[in-house]
Amino acid sequence: MDSFQQVVFKLKQYWADRGCIIQEPHDVxxxxxxMCPETFLRVLGPKPYRVAxxxxxxxxxxxxxxxxxxxxxxxxxxxxxxxxxxxxVIEQYLGSLEAIGIDLAKHDIKFEEDNWEAPTLGAWGxxxxxxLDGLEITQFTYFQQCGGIDLDLCPAEITYGxxxxxxxxxxxxxxxxxxxxxxxxxGDVRFNDELQYSVYNFEMADVGTLWQLFDLHEKECARxxxxxxxxxxxxxxxxLPAYDHVLKCSNLFNTLDAxxxxxxxxRVGVIQRVRKIAVGVxxxxxxxxxxxxxxx
Amino acid sequence: xxxxxxxxxxxxxxxxxxxIGGALESLRALFQELLTGRNLAEGVTLTLDxxxxxxxxxxxxxxERQTDSEELLLGPAKSAAPAAIEGFARKLGxxxxxxxxxxxPKGDRVSYRKKVAGRATTEILAEALPGIILKIYFPKTMFxxxxxxxxxxxxxxxxxxxxxxxxxxxELAGVHSGNQTSGHRKxxxxxxxxxxxxxxxxxxxxxxxLSADERRKKIxxxxxxxxxxxxxxxxxxxxxxEYPTVIGGSFDPSYLTLPAEVLVxxxxxxxxxxxxxxxSGALAPRFFAVMNSNGDPDGLVRSGNERVxxxxxxxxxxxxxxxxxxxxxxxxxxxxxxxFQAKLGSYLDKTKRVADLVNELGGDADAVRAAELAxxxxxxxxxxxxxxxxxxxxxxYARVQGETETAAxxxxxxxxxxxxxxxxxxxxxxxxxxxxxxLDTLRGCFSIGLxxxxxxxxxxxxxxxQGIVKILVEAKLSLxxxxxxxxxxxxxxxxxxxxxxxxxxIRGFQYDEVNAVLASGWDDLxxxxxxxAAVQAVRPTPNFEPLAASFKxxxxxxxxxxxxxxxxxxxxxxxxxxxxxxxxxxxxxxxTVSKKAHGPALExxxxxxxxxxxxxxxxLVNAADPHVRRNRLALLYQLRSEFSTIAxxxxxxxxx
Numbered sequence: 001m002d003s004f005q006q007v008v009f010k011l012k013q014y015w016a017d018r019g020c021i022i023q024e025p026h027d028v029x030x031x032x033x034x035m036c037p038e039t040f041l042r043v044l045g046p047k048p049y050r051v052a053x054x055x056x057x058x059x060x061x062x063x064x065x066x067x068x069x070x071x072x073x074x075x076x077x078x079x080x081x082x083x084x085x086x087x088x089v090i091e092q093y094l095g096s097l098e099a100i101g102i103d104l105a106k107h108d109i110k111f112e113e114d115n116w117e118a119p120t121l122g123a124w125g126x127x128x129x130x131x132l133d134g135l136e137i138t139q140f141t142y143f144q145q146c147g148g149i150d151l152d153l154c155p156a157e158i159t160y161g162x163x164x165x166x167x168x169x170x171x172x173x174x175x176x177x178x179x180x181x182x183x184x185x186x187g188d189v190r191f192n193d194e195l196q197y198s199v200y201n202f203e204m205a206d207v208g209t210l211w212q213l214f215d216l217h218e219k220e221c222a223r224x225x226x227x228x229x230x231x232x233x234x235x236x237x238x239x240l241p242a243y244d245h246v247l248k249c250s251n252l253f254n255t256l257d258a259x260x261x262x263x264x265x266x267r268v269g270v271i272q273r274v275r276k277i278a279v280g281v282x283x284x285x286x287x288x289x290x291x292x293x294x295x296x
Numbered sequence: 297x298x299x300x301x302x303x304x305x306x307x308x309x310x311x312x313x314x315x316i317g318g319a320l321e322s323l324r325a326l327f328q329e330l331l332t333g334r335n336l337a338e339g340v341t342l343t344l345d346x347x348x349x350x351x352x353x354x355x356x357x358x359x360e361r362q363t364d365s366e367e368l369l370l371g372p373a374k375s376a377a378p379a380a381i382e383g384f385a386r387k388l389g390x391x392x393x394x395x396x397x398x399x400x401p402k403g404d405r406v407s408y409r410k411k412v413a414g415r416a417t418t419e420i421l422a423e424a425l426p427g428i429i430l431k432i433y434f435p436k437t438m439f440x441x442x443x444x445x446x447x448x449x450x451x452x453x454x455x456x457x458x459x460x461x462x463x464x465x466x467e468l469a470g471v472h473s474g475n476q477t478s479g480h481r482k483x484x485x486x487x488x489x490x491x492x493x494x495x496x497x498x499x500x501x502x503x504x505x506l507s508a509d510e511r512r513k514k515i516x517x518x519x520x521x522x523x524x525x526x527x528x529x530x531x532x533x534x535x536x537x538e539y540p541t542v543i544g545g546s547f548d549p550s551y552l553t554l555p556a557e558v559l560v561x562x563x564x565x566x567x568x569x570x571x572x573x574x575x576s577g578a579l580a581p582r583f584f585a586v587m588n589s590n591g592d593p594d595g596l597v598r599s600g601n602e603r604v605x606x607x608x609x610x611x612x613x614x615x616x617x618x619x620x621x622x623x624x625x626x627x628x629x630x631x632x633x634x635x636f637q638a639k640l641g642s643y644l645d646k647t648k649r650v651a652d653l654v655n656e657l658g659g660d661a662d663a664v665r666a667a668e669l670a671x672x673x674x675x676x677x678x679x680x681x682x683x684x685x686x687x688x689x690x691x692x693y694a695r696v697q698g699e700t701e702t703a704a705x706x707x708x709x710x711x712x713x714x715x716x717x718x719x720x721x722x723x724x725x726x727x728x729x730x731x732x733x734x735l736d737t738l739r740g741c742f743s744i745g746l747x748x749x750x751x752x753x754x755x756x757x758x759x760x761x762q763g764i765v766k767i768l769v770e771a772k773l774s775l776x777x778x779x780x781x782x783x784x785x786x787x788x789x790x791x792x793x794x795x796x797x798x799x800x801x802i803r804g805f806q807y808d809e810v811n812a813v814l815a816s817g818w819d820d821l822x823x824x825x826x827x828x829a830a831v832q833a834v835r836p837t838p839n840f841e842p843l844a845a846s847f848k849x850x851x852x853x854x855x856x857x858x859x860x861x862x863x864x865x866x867x868x869x870x871x872x873x874x875x876x877x878x879x880x881x882x883x884x885x886x887x888t889v890s891k892k893a894h895g896p897a898l899e900x901x902x903x904x905x906x907x908x909x910x911x912x913x914x915x916l917v918n919a920a921d922p923h924v925r926r927n928r929l930a931l932l933y934q935l936r937s938e939f940s941t942i943a944x945x946x947x948x949x950x951x952x
Contacts, residue, residue, distance in 0.1 A: 068614065069610070070611065071611075085440060085451075087451075087453065090309060090481075091486075094481065094482075104482045105482055105483065106592075106593070106596050107597060108585075108587035108588060108589050108592075108597045108600075109481070109482065109588070110537075110588055111309070111310035111348070112536065113310075113313075115436070125438075126450070133596065134567055134600060134604040134605070135600065135603075135604045142438055142440060144438060144439065152442060152443065153442070154438075154439055154440045154441065154442070173603065173606065173607070260633075
């Protein structure tokens, strides 16, 4: 039986063997692997790219104080981006399941329609949720738009839910019982995160402070975006740091939402605010990359 | 020339099940159009099939080529100078002797019948198929090569195109047509050659059952008779599998303490399982899942599915228990933070409005109580998780929290009918609550300009309107709805459209019958239904349509005379004969009509036809004496207004 970390090693090795750069997680908090610059910005433009990384993904509203065996504040996604999509992408994906010891001839795999959309990112795609014996283990998406921009190369995004997949492999009913490494359970490693972040997100986060932080990050990002058109040396312009502020806003929005501080009416407005700076960065990024290519 | 079979298989990554039927119909129509347009359709039969990964069209009886045809080319007049005629022949590259003569309206002309050889069918297909494939209709498409590139439901990965034994060669989205199909993803070969004759058998050997009907039969044969029939779920399963195999599973009976609605929703909507009923009709702790595979020898699929279901049920139990910490009644204030619509306020505001409306519509104490609690389940964990159970969950909670059974049922049924096929709420309280809730939404949205246009109807207002109509008619409720919708002219028009839609499209009445009846008033839809039934029944009788034609004539006469009534009939001015007889019959019928049901009343009115006919035959309305003329107009006016309470007959489209 493979431990959680061995499953991760095998998947990374599998995709490394197929030409993927193996990246480490982005060092700013995100809600999903899609939001990392390695996906959000790299899928833009005409340059081929292949990357895989594990991204701890924070969903403040999904926290359950470590009491629910299936729901987590912070779960781990293995994110794979194949740009452009190879013709045999699904066969490659199925091969990755075999690589972690799932004999597909003995299991039931189905691809069920599930189109993905992230309104805060102006991003959407067409795809499936992949069901293994009735369990959703992967979201598979053909990216169509990101930051409101049509994607030149239609990348495939494969997002594995690592906890679910490992619980399946280890036949565990509770995520906390998964063996992360020999002698260490998932609970040993992550229980404190689940408990303490649930307490913070649901009970103790100071709404006023979070709003202030949101405003500050939004303002800083907007300030940078305002400067970009006039910047003389575009290549030097700090769009990657600007994007980190988008991510901060996104996570603060999610935390405020979990805290119950955003009414349904406000919600649409706040989503628009995040979307505006996300789209702004994406457009500037495409311009910047285009300029860099032209210069080469 | 021998007939050839044709096979087209479009190999695609998994197509959403619900789109497949429409895609096949679209493919059939496009292909038929091609054959017809190219003179190839005669004697050809088409068969269409699909699995999630392939759309298949097979044609029998195609000819190898189009038949040869002739094209008639006209030259100069026969009387033209020989040089001109020689020129015509030279241009065509033929001898003057080969030319003929064609008679025309301006005299004889030199002509030539050019033989056009029919093109090879394979050429025509190769040319047309890429376009046809890309035109297949899907509700949502994607690009996978580049933004301006081909669009399809999912990427096309292979194409089989065989006419007889030969490949029909073409290229689409980088895929070259060939003779190789692909079997089941895990159980079959990835590439395997086929012919038209071996195609279906080869697929079967590679674990693909091509025929949806065969897959359906296999599923039905393998599930137990005790499963709850579910045609929609069955169709989904037929079209998300290439080789369906049923497995049975079970769950701990302790979960049966959760409401069956919740368990069934988890099994059906979230897991696509059939649920099972025991002999008494109660839910049994078992289920059937359909795999896309040929077996589960080690029981891995079964135990995996059972584990997923257990986790889902645990979630549901957790939410159910958590929700009991606050009763529906205690949740009312928290509705203030659930927004209904920015300009229309929160669900608390809506709750107050709906409760008032229920009162206004004559709802009893149970109905009002149900209205007050109706939206509280929106704040429950269970509804946040299973949104499709809104209303149902509220009803279940109301029951366990000691609300009256009637109020609980009203809450449970409040969103009914969810479609025109769904039933209406069971009790009067639920019917009034459902109407009030929908009416409030309509009234509110129209007041702030959120009016459906074309295909845009984000608040599903049409469905709400039709729901109201359906409840009023089918529950036989004579409620003062019309007065409320008429407060807003646009809403009144919209509502009238919903009434028309319901009676025409759902109930199948003729459009002119609907127009005729609605023109006589629609304040009470129960009466509308009864009047429509009467018109429909009397319409085939011989007197009806001619009488309707006479009513139209009457209406025209009154209109031309600009006669607005207000004149009583003076019997002394009636001319003996046809006019006096019509008046007498009119008085007779009038006396009986008001006491009769709509049907007999209509028959009585129709019996006036001979008298009306005679009147128009013998009597000139436009009499020289203005008093006589006015008297006649008054007679016609009364005739029309008295007998238009059931339907305005002048709206009936007559053939005479």
